[in-house]
Amino acid sequence: MSNLQELGEKPWNEGQALYLCQALVADGSITADELGQLGPMVQGLTCEMIDKYGDQLKLEIGQILSNDTQWLSRTQLSCVAKKLKACLDSLQSDYFSQQVDTILQEIPSAFLLHLGEDYTCQRFAKEACTVFREKMAGAELELLPRSSPVRACVREEVLQCLNKPVSALNETDIGRLGQLVCEFTGQNISDLGSDVFNASIPQFCKCRQFHATAGSSLASKLLHTLGDVSDWTGDTVTSLGPMITFLDEKTLLQLPDTLDVKDALLQLATSQSGTDSAASPEFSTNHNLSVVYLKIFAILVQEPEKNDSQRTQTASCSVIPTREQIQELGEANTQWTSEQFTCMSTLTFKDTVEVLGSVTGFSREQLVALKDKAVEAWGSMSNFTQEDISNLKCLATALSVSELQSLDVSSIDSLAIISACPAWTREQQRAVLKRFLDVSGFTAADLGPIELSGLGSFVCGMENSLIAQLQQETIRLAAASLGTLTCSSETLGALKEKVTGILGPMKDWTAAEMSEFGTVAAGASPEDLKSLNPDVMPFLSSTAVSLIPPDRFQVLSVSQLKSLGPENAGAVTQAQLEQASEEQRSAVKEALGIPTQLSTSNSNSNSNVSSHAPNLGFFGLSHATHALLAILPLFL
Numbered sequence: 001m002s003n004l005q006e007l008g009e010k011p012w013n014e015g016q017a018l019y020l021c022q023a024l025v026a027d028g029s030i031t032a033d034e035l036g037q038l039g040p041m042v043q044g045l046t047c048e049m050i051d052k053y054g055d056q057l058k059l060e061i062g063q064i065l066s067n068d069t070q071w072l073s074r075t076q077l078s079c080v081a082k083k084l085k086a087c088l089d090s091l092q093s094d095y096f097s098q099q100v101d102t103i104l105q106e107i108p109s110a111f112l113l114h115l116g117e118d119y120t121c122q123r124f125a126k127e128a129c130t131v132f133r134e135k136m137a138g139a140e141l142e143l144l145p146r147s148s149p150v151r152a153c154v155r156e157e158v159l160q161c162l163n164k165p166v167s168a169l170n171e172t173d174i175g176r177l178g179q180l181v182c183e184f185t186g187q188n189i190s191d192l193g194s195d196v197f198n199a200s201i202p203q204f205c206k207c208r209q210f211h212a213t214a215g216s217s218l219a220s221k222l223l224h225t226l227g228d229v230s231d232w233t234g235d236t237v238t239s240l241g242p243m244i245t246f247l248d249e250k251t252l253l254q255l256p257d258t259l260d261v262k263d264a265l266l267q268l269a270t271s272q273s274g275t276d277s278a279a280s281p282e283f284s285t286n287h288n289l290s291v292v293y294l295k296i297f298a299i300l301v302q303e304p305e306k307n308d309s310q311r312t313q314t315a316s317c318s319v320i321p322t323r324e325q326i327q328e329l330g331e332a333n334t335q336w337t338s339e340q341f342t343c344m345s346t347l348t349f350k351d352t353v354e355v356l357g358s359v360t361g362f363s364r365e366q367l368v369a370l371k372d373k374a375v376e377a378w379g380s381m382s383n384f385t386q387e388d389i390s391n392l393k394c395l396a397t398a399l400s401v402s403e404l405q406s407l408d409v410s411s412i413d414s415l416a417i418i419s420a421c422p423a424w425t426r427e428q429q430r431a432v433l434k435r436f437l438d439v440s441g442f443t444a445a446d447l448g449p450i451e452l453s454g455l456g457s458f459v460c461g462m463e464n465s466l467i468a469q470l471q472q473e474t475i476r477l478a479a480a481s482l483g484t485l486t487c488s489s490e491t492l493g494a495l496k497e498k499v500t501g502i503l504g505p506m507k508d509w510t511a512a513e514m515s516e517f518g519t520v521a522a523g524a525s526p527e528d529l530k531s532l533n534p535d536v537m538p539f540l541s542s543t544a545v546s547l548i549p550p551d552r553f554q555v556l557s558v559s560q561l562k563s564l565g566p567e568n569a570g571a572v573t574q575a576q577l578e579q580a581s582e583e584q585r586s587a588v589k590e591a592l593g594i595p596t597q598l599s600t601s602n603s604n605s606n607s608n609v610s611s612h613a614p615n616l617g618f619f620g621l622s623h624a625t626h627a628l629l630a631i632l633p634l635f636l
Contacts, residue, residue, distance in 0.1 A: 125154075
């Protein structure tokens with residue numbers, strides 16, 4: 001492929017990457033050496049495709065392909081780790097012990113985490129303690145679900161490898177642990193000496209996740225080590241990173257009301273907010289920023305002291321939002337009261353409406369106050385311009401059905417902006433859609449892919465009769481947009497019926513098609529779900545999995561559920577699990593990477609360790625193991 005490198009530089013999404021890899025890799029059109037040029041196309045590289053190369057793979061391939069980390073999923077890590085484990089299982093026990101250091105050095109840490117407790121925490125940790133500790137110091141434990149027992153066993157095995165209690169650790173030991181400190185329990189943190197904890201703050205600052213019990217212990221240690229909060233500077237706040245979120249409201253409000261502290265908190269809020277709002281709780285790296293917003297607001301907005309009579313007044317307008325304050329507060333604008341928004345001048349509203357429209361955490365009362373301010377600033381809603389509607393962004397969700405029906409929503413560009421807001425109700429979506437069709441003169445059959453994509457979430461307001469009128473070509477070209485919708489199961493079911501008119505029954509959908517149409521798959525009937533090939537289950541979107549009604553989710557087979565992959569298994573809801581059988585729940589846990597009694601017994605009954613050393617290749621490893629080790633850095 002003379003243009004393979006050029007293709008590898010394009011920003012392909014997962015569905016496109018699957019199509020391309022199916023064309024370029026699955027049929028052997030490119031060599032193993034050319035895999036290093038895939039770039040974003042690596043998203044579409046499945047374990048079945050890797051199998052086709054077998055022993056063609058060379059160790060050098062890993063060095064070529066080691067720069068594609070941002071494109072790879074936990075599902076890819078997990079499925080390749082299973083293949084690696086099968087190769088390791090074929091090694092004779094004595095031979096494994098002799099070569100354990102070499103094998104451990106060759107396997108990237110991300111795959112060590114996914115090999116399971118038996119290899120990660122038993123064989124490797126106990127037979128190659130020092131090498132294991134060095135590998136795990138740089139491991140990203142957040143690749144594993146929070147409930148994975150591997151996280152705890154890695155921590156305990158590495159601490160045991162140091163051969164001393166946590167209370168006896170020194171600064172050198174902490175340095176050797178690297179990012180493993182992020183997995184310290186509350187008790188581990190409490191046991192650290194003050195000087196050692198102080199030296200470890202830069203490491204804790206880099207943590208994206210903390211152990212569930214770490215919060216209160218970190219807060220206590222910070223206060224004990226760093227002294228009175230009122231003496232902290234902006235540099236102190238910056239050095240703590242997300243740990244600052246573990247301080248309680250009373251403590252955090254004692255921070256100095258200085259510009260450097262304010263800037264440090266704003267920087268933290270900007271870096272942490274909205275990082276993975278749709279992530280499963282098992283993999284979430286979000287932190288609670290509400291107290292941080294409260295302190296930012298307290299610094300920027302100095303409220304005057306009130307006497308008893310003023311405290312009884314609901315809207316004294318003693319504090320009036322200014323343009324400068326609103327523009328600097330960002331998401332912390334949620335700290336204003338609805339009464340204070342009522343007191344704001346129309347000029348300030350006009351100057352800051354784009355900032356206010358981007359805030360996601362407003363209450364219903366705040367949104368209504370801001371909507372009323374928009375009417376005060378611009379006149380009746382029938383006079384709102386396309387620019388006004390676009391600037392409102394998520395403030396538009398405060399409009400009632402009758403108010404929405406008076407808007408000029410003929411511009412698909414304006415609708416594309418406001419449709420991205422998550423708070424629209426089905427009734428509001430129907431009102432906006434009807435208004436758009438009325439003022440634009442379009443019928444459902446007239447809608448092209450640009451209009452259908454621009455409508456965004458307002459498509460969820462379509463009746464089934466309107467969806468039936470959509471053109472198949474329009475559906476096909478708007479697949480990427482339709483695949484992100486979180487409509488009702490009835491609406492998704494109607495859209496799914498249109499898609500089957502294009503692709504055929506769901507049992508015949510390819511992984512690329514499943515990925516491209518995303519959440520539309522959640523509209524599948526029980527019969528559709530039963531017919532799905534387990535091989536396509538990892539390519540359902542996580543949102544689609546969470547949208548499948550519980551009474552339909554329960555028809556999925558154990559084989560299908562085991563094939564979900566970690567991200568999708570993490571998206572399974574509690575309501576879905578409650579209607580699943582014990583065997584199905586066990587399958588979901590297995591897909592997540594958490595061993596269960598059922599999966600462990602099955603694994604033990606199927607194990608068959610070779611009684612002789614296999615055909616040896618590089619460093620004495622089998623050809624099959626060598627091939628897998630060669631490709632592993634591709635998934636790093």
